[in-house]
Amino acid sequence: xxxxxxxxxxxxxxxxxxxxxxxxxxxxxxxxxxxxxxxxxxxxxxxxxxxxxxxxxxxxxxxxxxxxxxxxxxxxxxxxxxxxxxxxxxxxxxxxxxxxxxxxxxxxxxxxxxxxxxxxxxxxxxxxxxxxxxxxxxxxxxxxxxxxxxxxxxxxxxxxxxxxxxxxxxxxxxxxxxxxxxxxxxxxxxxxxxxxxxxxxxxxxxxxxxxxxxxxxxxxxxxxxxxxxxxxxxxxxxxxxxxxxxxxxxxxxxxxxxxxxxxxxxxxxxxxxxxxxxxxxxxxxxxxxxxxxxxxxxxxxxxxxxxxxxxxxxxxxxxxxxxxxxxxxxxxxxxxxxxxxxxxxxxx
Numbered sequence: 001x002x003x004x005x006x007x008x009x010x011x012x013x014x015x016x017x018x019x020x021x022x023x024x025x026x027x028x029x030x031x032x033x034x035x036x037x038x039x040x041x042x043x044x045x046x047x048x049x050x051x052x053x054x055x056x057x058x059x060x061x062x063x064x065x066x067x068x069x070x071x072x073x074x075x076x077x078x079x080x081x082x083x084x085x086x087x088x089x090x091x092x093x094x095x096x097x098x099x100x101x102x103x104x105x106x107x108x109x110x111x112x113x114x115x116x117x118x119x120x121x122x123x124x125x126x127x128x129x130x131x132x133x134x135x136x137x138x139x140x141x142x143x144x145x146x147x148x149x150x151x152x153x154x155x156x157x158x159x160x161x162x163x164x165x166x167x168x169x170x171x172x173x174x175x176x177x178x179x180x181x182x183x184x185x186x187x188x189x190x191x192x193x194x195x196x197x198x199x200x201x202x203x204x205x206x207x208x209x210x211x212x213x214x215x216x217x218x219x220x221x222x223x224x225x226x227x228x229x230x231x232x233x234x235x236x237x238x239x240x241x242x243x244x245x246x247x248x249x250x251x252x253x254x255x256x257x258x259x260x261x262x263x264x265x266x267x268x269x270x271x272x273x274x275x276x277x278x279x280x281x282x283x284x285x286x287x288x289x290x291x292x293x294x295x296x297x298x299x300x301x302x303x304x305x306x307x308x309x310x311x312x313x314x315x316x317x318x319x320x321x322x323x324x325x326x327x328x329x330x331x332x333x334x335x336x337x338x339x340x341x342x343x344x345x346x347x348x
Contacts (some may be wrong), residue, residue: 003038006030011038017046055140057092057100057132064135073229075220080128087112087125088132097136102146105129109153122154157327162290163298164189175284181277183253184267188292191240192299192317195271195292196220200228203254203262208247213240215318221270236318300325304332 003013012030032038048059091108136142176182196218205214282289314325
């Protein structure tokens with residue numbers, strides 16, 4: 001341990017440590033008011049870096065999130081950090097990770113279940129705790145992941161999804177008066193774009209001659225700042241065929257945008273503005289209230305009713321695989337049981 005006083009009267013610590021990859025590194029930290037603070041910082045840092053299970057859960061979380069910074073999109077990292085801070089850390093923060101037992105995890109799970117959160121949210125929160133402790137198993141010699149022993153909670157998919165039929169959409173759109181909102185809701189319903197994908201859209205992303213919309217970016221808000229980032233997943237980068245009537249409407253919309261440059265965003269608005277416009281038109285039209293994301297569900301439902309295959313729908317929505325599509329929308333497909341019975345009967 002090397003703690004010394006600086007010329008300005010403050011303290012610093014300088015020491016070597018071995019990171020979780022086995023690399024020996026030097027660490028120096030200045031500006032401590034007292035010698036005790038410098039020693040405490042060094043001790044805490046070395047405790048986090050040591051390959052043992054004596055570190056507290058809060059120190060493990062710091063290491064876990066530092067590792068996530070290079071692997072996750074800013075929006076995903078913020079969402080994960082918020083869940084840890086509000087749903088996980090208050091329960092486990094001061095406990096050494098080696099002392100976290102399956103019984104503790106089970107009790108925490110019961111609190112999450114009784115919190116009133118949606119079953120899909122419960123499952124997501126549980127997965128985050130499991131990921132943190134799996135990180136400790138891999139890199140900090142934790143013997144086992146207690147979450148794995150206890151099992152999961154919640155559900156992988158929602159029991160019900162909200163969506164509009166074509167008739168409900170037509171009733172709704174008749175009460176949207178502003179051209180920007182009308183164009184946005186039309187694209188939502190007939191393309192299945194995510195909100196961030198649509199808000200990042202430029203006219204350069206649309207091949208009007210061939211009727212193709214290219215999804216290659218997404219808009220997000222991080223710490224109050226608007227950023228453009230890559231789409232949600234690799235499969236989210238996709239090309240969506242547009243019917244001629246949407247191409248025509250887009251051309252008319254752009255024609256009336258004053259001073260518009262094709263590389264600029266088509267819709268200069270924040271997500272909350274879209275949400276408010278959706279809510280207002282729902283109230284005026286009398287159709288049931290849904291979220292922006294439910295317009296994506298509405299598009300999928302429309303394609304299912306038009307007898308398109310799950311594979312095509314998965315490609316159009318940018319799902320990683322057709323299993324995702326079937327997990328979300330499988331129950332919307334009409335039952336074929338009667339058809340099976342009929343064909344079996346003909347075999348006799």
